[in-house]
Amino acid sequence: MIEFQGVEKVFSGRGGGPEVRALDGIDLSIGRGEIFGIIGRSGAGKSTLIRVVNMLERPTAGSVSVDGVDMAALDGAGLRDARRAIGMIFQHFNLLSSRTVYDNVALPLELAGLRKSEIKAKVEPLLELVGLGDKRDRYPAELSGGQKQRVGIARALSSEPKVLLCDEATSALDPETTTSILRLLADINAKLGLTIVLITHEMAVIKEICHRVAVMESGTIIERGDVFDVFTAPRHATTRSFVSSVVGAELPETLSERLVAEPVAGGNAVLRITFKGAMANTPIISQLTRRFGLDLNILHGRIDHIQDAPFGVLVVEAVGAADAVQSAISFINANNLSVEVLGHVPANLRAAG
Structure with missing residues (x-):
């Protein structure tokens, strides 16, 4: 036109x-x-x-x-x-x-x-x-x-x-x-x-x-x-x-201030998991907990619809062994979801927003 x-x-x-x-x-x-x-x-x-x-x-x-x-x-x-x-x-x-x-x-x-x-x-x-x-x-x-x-x-x-x-x-x-x-x-x-x-x-x-x-x-x-x-x-x-x-991808200031790029002794990785389309309904959190023995502390998240299709962003602190976290990341990718390691935080971080 x-x-x-x-x-x-x-x-x-x-x-x-x-x-x-x-x-x-x-x-x-x-x-x-x-x-x-x-x-x-x-x-x-x-x-x-x-x-x-x-x-x-x-x-x-x-x-x-x-x-x-x-x-x-x-x-x-x-x-x-x-x-x-x-x-x-x-x-x-x-x-x-x-x-x-x-x-x-x-x-x-x-x-x-x-x-x-x-x-x-x-x-x-x-x-x-x-x-x-x-x-x-x-x-x-x-x-x-x-x-x-x-x-x-x-x-x-x-x-x-x-x-x-x-x-x-x-x-x-x-x-x-x-x-x-x-x-x-x-x-x-x-x-x-x-x-x-x-x-x-x-x-x-x-x-x-x-x-x-x-x-x-x-x-x-x-x-x-x-x-x-x-x-x-x-x-x-x-x-x-x-x-x-x-879309909720912007981190709360209280969380972003505490993130560091390198692993922290005794600390945990912070992951951003993106859900979209049909995969937005995947019960990924419960699967990660059962399969890899991780405790996932939800720090920030939002679920929305764009052009009538579901889309969500969830930021979690992955509490567990480093190899278990890496296996979980591979599992997320294999399920056609997106995951990004945002950084690392001390183990005593609590929900921030």
Whole structure:
């Protein structure tokens, strides 16, 4: 549906300073009907990337096509027509304070020259779709942040786009409202078959609704893949840092401070066991205790679901002989689970978080 080929974007430096390369050779394919997340820290280039889709930023080099149309080859009327198939919602809503909810949603249709009856036929179902049928005559100042974003979503859908671009659409919202907006986007994706591209700096947003994700850093894509695969087996250090706090892989400070790399006299190894997919239901702890005579002190853990598949992380102190611990590690690996020796702790460590 959306194809980036060798996309570069270079901005002139301020005051004659050095050029800024915001995008550096982006190759990316986004499929029809999927929810695709793009995540990165501030300055990674993610907002620039989404803005070249509808040519709000024209690439310095490379091409961007949407539904087979080369966007960079368009200008004037051709570009305006192509943009009608690409809706966009923003972090700060961009509503007109002097217009009601109904009139804000109707604005793009008015600009397109539709008759009042045609506008009504489009706007009223959209207000129902986003849960604002009873707010049609309210003004933005009378709405909550979540309601304002729902107006923005309805307005973006008014031209019946094939693609919806979301630029940090939930960043200004509280966690509960964020969840409701993300669920609305997932519902719209399912009902309308809309391709959604979602820009964020929060991995929890990616986890909530995205099918695939690309991680950006310094204008390049450093990792991409299905959300489940990226969450459960991140390859790049930046990705691991994004993922760790969301999936429970980040150790409590009270535990990490006591870990040492080398074995401690009279101490024990600390293992991180990762469960995913069908193997998440394996009763590995009881098996390790029975087979190898280990006492496993649970220090930290979390079980979650990503794309409806179970995923869990468990950090344990393995109390027992060194050869028994090594045999247990081999057994875990043989059962298609992941295990990592995080370090060693004194024998008197107790549960830390």
